[in-house]
Amino acid sequence: MELKDIKKFTLIINGIILVLVFMLAAFFVYCKATFLIWFSIPTALVYVIGYFLIRKDRLEIYTRVVYFWLTLYMCLCTVFLGYRMGFHLYCMSMIPISFYAEFMADKLGKKKLNAFATSGAVAFCYLVSTGYSAANGAVYEVDTTVRDLVWTMNSVITISFMIFYSKLVLSMIGDYEKKLKDVAHKDRLTGLYNRHFMMDEIEKAYKSDKTAFVIMSDIDNFKKINDQYGHNAGDYILVSIANIMREACSDIIVSRWGGEEFLILVSGKEEDQVLAGIEKLRKNIESEDFVFEDRHIKVTITAGVAARTKGQSIDNWISDADNKLYTGKNTGKNKVVF
Structure with a gap:
């Protein structure tokens, strides 16, 4: 009160x-x-x-x-x-x-x-x-x-x-x-769920009979944005991306995994729905006009998508998404890799 x-x-x-x-x-x-x-x-x-x-x-x-x-x-x-x-x-x-x-x-x-x-x-x-x-x-x-x-x-x-x-x-x-x-479950800057909370949700999804996907996404060239426009601009981009993800992914769980990385958990959806959704998110961010202190900043993201497979550990599941993210990073960025 x-x-x-x-x-x-x-x-x-x-x-x-x-x-x-x-x-x-x-x-x-x-x-x-x-x-x-x-x-x-x-x-x-x-x-x-x-x-x-x-x-x-x-x-x-x-x-x-x-x-x-x-x-x-x-x-x-x-x-x-x-x-x-x-x-x-x-x-x-x-x-x-x-x-x-x-x-x-x-x-x-x-x-x-x-x-x-x-x-x-x-x-x-x-x-x-x-x-x-x-x-x-x-x-x-x-x-x-x-x-x-x-x-x-x-x-x-x-x-x-x-x-x-x-x-x-x-x-x-x-x-x-x-x-x-x-306070315990959310990231202070972006308001998204934090890594600790997301791990609990991933464990639940891992044990569930429903289909489950983790999507590791990363803001492309984020260090350059910080260097060129300043850390306040970097924070603005993080918050803006978080807001776009929150609106676009209202029915799934989005977290700030660390730094400029975001982890998304999708349960109960088919592969084509997941890929279409994350591709739409990528395009929305690419087309968004980010303006900080009258300066226009071009922002894109790269994402790696990994489906849960039988016999795979949680760590390997997340690592699979992370590896696909870096495959995308090393092959041009601004893309979704599955």
């Missing part, structure tokens, strides 16, 4: 809490809970100020202020209206959020909230307020029917929030796991 997404999410939560404060203020009027009615005014101001803190990217200050005030607010509601109302339940939902806030602050390079200390403080306030209420009773007595209704409402809200929060955390974990896999 990016900073802008966190801000948007926090603004929504802040708005929801502010609405709840006004709703509870109306409920306090019904209960004739004078102290809580007046206390709702600074509480509402806290969330109005919170809106500006969020907009100014002061999320660390906002988090601390809200945690302090929300804990105080719920404890006072518990003391004045009794623990049977269920306001203390909100304190329990704040504990896991503190760990989420600490995690996100660390990811964004912000000052971290001490989740253990915060959780301990919230739990302490929870125990003190409920213990006091259980021992001394509510300051403002409320009809039992209303009390039970509010307890049910607070329970439903707390449980619903915890379900939503758990879903959010799982989704976040899934996103981070995907990003980690991308």
Whole structure:
């Protein structure tokens, strides 16, 4: 989750809490809970100020202020209206959020909230307020029917929030796991799969009953491009070729094998389809107008195609494609060798 997404999410939560404060203020009027009615005014101001803190990217200050005030607010509601109302339940939902806030602050390079200390403080306030209420009773007595209704409402809200929060955390974990896999499996410059990932896929194809081909391709005269136009131009060519391959080979696996070499894995297709596809790719690259800093660069590729054969090892299979690539390199370049 990016900073802008966190801000948007926090603004929504802040708005929801502010609405709840006004709703509870109306409920306090019904209960004739004078102290809580007046206390709702600074509480509402806290969330109005919170809106500006969020907009100014002061999320660390906002988090601390809200945690302090929300804990105080719920404890006072518990003391004045009794623990049977269920306001203390909100304190329990704040504990896991503190760990989420600490995690996100660390990811964004912000000052971290001490989740253990915060959780301990919230739990302490929870125990003190409920213990006091259980021992001394509510300051403002409320009809039992209303009390039970509010307890049910607070329970439903707390449980619903915890379900939503758990879903959010799982989704976040899934996103981070995907990003980690991308970092581990993809080449940083081109965004194509890297050699390590491709080897895993080749092993799967090797064990499969489907037809399989590996295509080793190489950018012709790449060193000359680097020498003549500079390494930035070379990187531009690598990225451009990768994009062309990604678009042309959307249904197969393309990787950056190393340097200016690309390895393509094709499974489940016939020989004529594979050769026609790689020949079309070669022609597309040959006809492409590569322009870097207003300079036109002519680029071609040479490719060697090797079909998986019975009894052949994976290393020999890849070497077969590599040997055919160099046959093409030594016989004029800009061609497909099978």
